[in-house]
Amino acid sequence: MKTDGCRERRESLGAYALGHLPADERAGLEAHLEGCPSCRAEAEQLAALAGPLSLADPARFEAAPVPPASLAARVAAAIARERLTRRRRRMRFGLALSGAVAAAAVAVALLVLPGGGSAGPEQHVTFASLPRGMKISAKLIPHAYGTEIHMYVQGVSSGTLCRVYLLRSNGSRLSAGSFRYRWGDDNLAILSSALDLSKTDAVEVRVGDRVFNQEVRQ
Numbered sequence: 001m002k003t004d005g006c007r008e009r010r011e012s013l014g015a016y017a018l019g020h021l022p023a024d025e026r027a028g029l030e031a032h033l034e035g036c037p038s039c040r041a042e043a044e045q046l047a048a049l050a051g052p053l054s055l056a057d058p059a060r061f062e063a064a065p066v067p068p069a070s071l072a073a074r075v076a077a078a079i080a081r082e083r084l085t086r087r088r089r090r091m092r093f094g095l096a097l098s099g100a101v102a103a104a105a106v107a108v109a110l111l112v113l114p115g116g117g118s119a120g121p122e123q124h125v126t127f128a129s130l131p132r133g134m135k136i137s138a139k140l141i142p143h144a145y146g147t148e149i150h151m152y153v154q155g156v157s158s159g160t161l162c163r164v165y166l167l168r169s170n171g172s173r174l175s176a177g178s179f180r181y182r183w184g185d186d187n188l189a190i191l192s193s194a195l196d197l198s199k200t201d202a203v204e205v206r207v208g209d210r211v212f213n214q215e216v217r218q
Helices: 004-010 013-018 023-035 037-054 071-112
Strands: 123-126 135-143 146-154 161-167 173-180 188-193 202-207 210-215
Touching: 004 023, 004 037, 013 023, 013 037, 023 037, 123 210, 135 202, 135 210, 146 161, 146 173, 146 202, 161 188, 173 188
Parallel strands: none
Antiparallel strands: 123 135, 135 146, 146 188, 161 173, 161 202, 202 210
16 A cells, blocks of 8 residues: 555656656655665656657647637637527527416316307408518407407517507507517417407507508408
8 A cells, every 4th residue: 555655755756757856855765766666666667758758859849739819709609609599499488388378278268257269260460561571460369258369570670569459440449468579589479359359450560669550351
């Protein structure tokens, strides 16, 4: 078993093999090696390696390669992209989970409330006369509690606030909720309004400060 003295002496074996150990320390180490076969065997192994090392010419060594200056920026950009991808995945999962909870709540309400169930056929609304590159459409699903609205928006700035209203024939409007458009995420938002679909004359969508209306064909 190695003693503490052996551990201390072994730390000096490398310098001893290369001939760099001070004279006073060398004398003490050699005295230890005479009585310690284990340390003596390790010293002999290091001495065999030290011989070829003395023949090496440092002037012939090539300089260590230097990484390009842009490497750090590329690594940081890759990490940022990975974090953004993970954040979007978490957001999609959260939206899907909240949508599932909302759908379950609606299903329970339809089962419990008298007269629950669809009140008629659903309506599909496609907005016309939109700016180039913009798309807005809606699917209106009638229920006993009012109207379920599936809004689809595309081609607007990410983060834009979108507010949705259902309009009666007399021009009055009833809010159906709001959402923010996020580029790269799902473009579908599920909203609801207490206004019956049979009494809905048009859908109004306010995208930022722009207002778009589209008639609902009954």
